[in-house]
Amino acid sequence: MEKNQLPKDFEHFADARKQGFLHIKGLKDQGKKVVGTFCTYTPAEVIMASGAVCVGICSFSDETIPDAEKVLPRNLCPLIKSSYGFALTEKCPYMYFSDLLVGETTCDGKKKMYELLGELKDMHVLQLPQTQTDNVSKELWYQEVLGLKARLESTFGVTITDEDIRAAIRLKNEERKILKELYELSQACPPPISGAEQLKILYGSQFKFDYDEKLQELRDVVTKIKENYANGVRPVAESAKRILITGCPLAGATEKVVTAIEESGGVVVAYENCIGAKTVDKLVDENEEPYKAIADRYLQIGCSVMTPDTNRYELLSRLMDEFKVDGVVEMTLQACHTYAVETESIRRFVQGKNVPFISVETDYSAADAAQLKNRLAAFIEMMA
Ligand code: BJ8
Numbered sequence: 001m002e003k004n005q006l007p008k009d010f011e012h013f014a015d016a017r018k019q020g021f022l023h024i025k026g027l028k029d030q031g032k033k034v035v036g037t038f039c040t041y042t043p044a045e046v047i048m049a050s051g052a053v054c055v056g057i058c059s060f061s062d063e064t065i066p067d068a069e070k071v072l073p074r075n076l077c078p079l080i081k082s083s084y085g086f087a088l089t090e091k092c093p094y095m096y097f098s099d100l101l102v103g104e105t106t107c108d109g110k111k112k113m114y115e116l117l118g119e120l121k122d123m124h125v126l127q128l129p130q131t132q133t134d135n136v137s138k139e140l141w142y143q144e145v146l147g148l149k150a151r152l153e154s155t156f157g158v159t160i161t162d163e164d165i166r167a168a169i170r171l172k173n174e175e176r177k178i179l180k181e182l183y184e185l186s187q188a189c190p191p192p193i194s195g196a197e198q199l200k201i202l203y204g205s206q207f208k209f210d211y212d213e214k215l216q217e218l219r220d221v222v223t224k225i226k227e228n229y230a231n232g233v234r235p236v237a238e239s240a241k242r243i244l245i246t247g248c249p250l251a252g253a254t255e256k257v258v259t260a261i262e263e264s265g266g267v268v269v270a271y272e273n274c275i276g277a278k279t280v281d282k283l284v285d286e287n288e289e290p291y292k293a294i295a296d297r298y299l300q301i302g303c304s305v306m307t308p309d310t311n312r313y314e315l316l317s318r319l320m321d322e323f324k325v326d327g328v329v330e331m332t333l334q335a336c337h338t339y340a341v342e343t344e345s346i347r348r349f350v351q352g353k354n355v356p357f358i359s360v361e362t363d364y365s366a367a368d369a370a371q372l373k374n375r376l377a378a379f380i381e382m383m384a
Contacts (some may be wrong), residue, residue, distance in 0.1 A: 016204035020055075021093045023209055027053055028097050033156050036098035038083060038119075039106055040274045040301055041128055043145050043294045045284065048168040049104070049160045050152040056206050057101070058095045059083040061254025062364035064091055071116065077335045078364040079249065080109045087120050095121070100155055102148065104128040106305045107238040107338055120304050132299050132306055144297040149291065165290045171211055176280040178218040179205065183276060185225055186269040187323050190236040192229040195243070195258050195268020202275055203251045227313050240267040244319055246312075246346065247330040248339050253364035256372060257331050264377035265384075272316050272321040273331075278302060280332060281315060304338035312342075313349055326383050327377065331361040356383055 002321055024034060033052035047054040064085025065078060071088070072081055095101075104126045105111045115124050126144045126218070129137035149160055161344035182201060185192050201221060208214035243266045250257060250273055258268050272278060278301060285293040302312030320328065328350045332339040343359045350357040358379045 001320040005271050013201050020207035020209065024053065024093060025053070027209060032348060033099045034097045035092070035152075036095055038101070038103050038110065039296050040279050040303070041104045041106065042102050042126070043148065043219065043298050045161070045165060045168040045172050045294055046145060046148050046152065046291075048172065049157055049221050050097070050149075050158055051164075052152065052156060053209050053211070055094045055098070057083065057086070057092060057098065058249060059086050059092065060249075060254065060364070062253055064089050065364060072113065077107070077248075077333050078253075079333055079336075082364060084113050084117060087117055099237075100124060100152075102126065106303070107336070109291060109335070110290040112366075117132045121156070124148065128305070129299070130305065130307055132311065138295070138299060141299045142292060145291050145295045160373060162290070165294075166286070168295070169284045169286055169290060173283045173286065175205075175211070175218075176283055178215060178279075179280045182218060182222050182225075183270065183280075184322075185222070185229075188229065189242070189324065190234055190238045190240060191242075191267060191269050192225050192235070194236055194262055195245075195271075196255070196262060198268070199251070199255065199258060199271065199275065202271065229255065236267045237373070239265070241265060241326040241380050242269045242324060243333060243380075244268075244270040244272060244316075244323060244325040244328045245276075246272040246316055246328060247359070248333040248336055250331055251275055252360060253366075254331060254333070256366065256369050257329065257360065257362065257376070259371040260369070260376040261329065264373065264380045266327070266376070266380045269325065270319045272319050274303075277319055304336075304342040309342060309343060312346075316346070316349070317353065320353060322352070325355060327356040327358070327379065329379070330357070332361045334361055334363040357372055 010103060035047045035052045035054050036057040037054060039060050039289055044054045058079055059082035065081045067089050068081040068373055072084060086095045090096050093285060101121050101123045104115045105128050117123055129140050131137050148292030153160060185196055186198060205214060243261050245268055261268055282297055282300060284297045300311055302309055302315055321381050330343060360372060361376060
């Protein structure tokens with residue numbers, strides 16, 4: 001292996017979604033149940049404790065959008081259209097093999113789409129409160145987490161024991177700790193991996209279903225990256241401007257934003273959004289009553305569907321400091337009203353910390369790639 005190459009396990013992560021297709025079919029053949037999820041608020045531990053495989057099926061490709069637009073309005077967030085389109089066309093094996101889909105009442109577009117999706121697939125929708133601190137909201141969410149447990153038990157004919165849920169909490173926490181260790185490597189100046197590489201690992205790790213194997217592969221990748229760095233390998237130029245990405249979930253078609261940044265003299269060091277820190281930053285308290293601990297942890301996730309969205313600012317601020325960022329890029333998806341409206345407050349907040357900020361709106365087409373490149377190149381140029 002060349003000195004500056006990542007271990008072959010890294011390529012496994014880059015290819016994990018594709019490889020996972022076969023894996024999921026194998027698991028189904030063995031009689032495993034599969035639960036598809038759409039959002040970071042989904043309490044994965046409860047699904048894991050039921051013995052089912054939990055897989056994220058938010059879709060990031062424009063492939064099925066034309067089919068979705070035969071039913072859904074064109075002027076709708078591409079993530080919602082794409083996800084529905086994959087169910088409609090049965091083109092996503094994860095969606096296809098899901099025995100149950102779990103969604104939450106997050107934004108209006110998603111929750112109304114779930115009503116239509118429920119005509120195609122078995123669906124359970126959790127009533128997510130819109131605020132995070134008052135006791136009524138906390139109690140509602142706690143009851144919803146218990147409701148999910150009851151639904152899984154009745155749908156799959158299983159009993160989730162106290163030990164099952166505690167084991168799932170430990171496992172998921174372990175995964176979070178390793179992923180956090182991985183992305184925190186990019187606190188180094190220069191970072192040891194590019195933002196595109198970091199994204200491949202963070203996103204790819206969702207599609208590995210053997211937890212022991214996944215955790216070991218992640219540990220190996222972290223060790224190898226550390227070793228390379230200690231040996232003087234510097235794949236990113238010291239002069240690269242350090243960028244944090246915030247906003248809507250980013251993967252697949254929207255990786256064009258990362259490409260535009262990294263081809264213009266920048267490097268993405270941190271993802272605050274639902275592909276990165278937001279999903280792993282906080283652990284579930286292993287010493288609390290398990291369902292209470294799960295409900296408390298998940299309700300504290302910062303997202304623009306919450307009002308006020310205080311926790312997004314807290315995490316953003318901390319990451320900006322810890323990763324010594326030179327600029328913040330917000331990516332919003334077309335017709336995502338909650339993120340689009342929150343942009344103004346985020347801009348003020350970031351600029352209030354004397355850090356340059358830009359917000360770009362995009363969709364899943366390639367049509368705006370050149371325009372994105374120009375805007376982001378100008379943004380990075382401005383920091384020089
Ligand atoms: S926790 S970011 S995954 S809601 S679907 S809100 S982009 S209009 S995805 Fe999300 Fe959960 Fe929040 Fe994360 Fe906007 Fe589109 Fe709605 Fe979206």
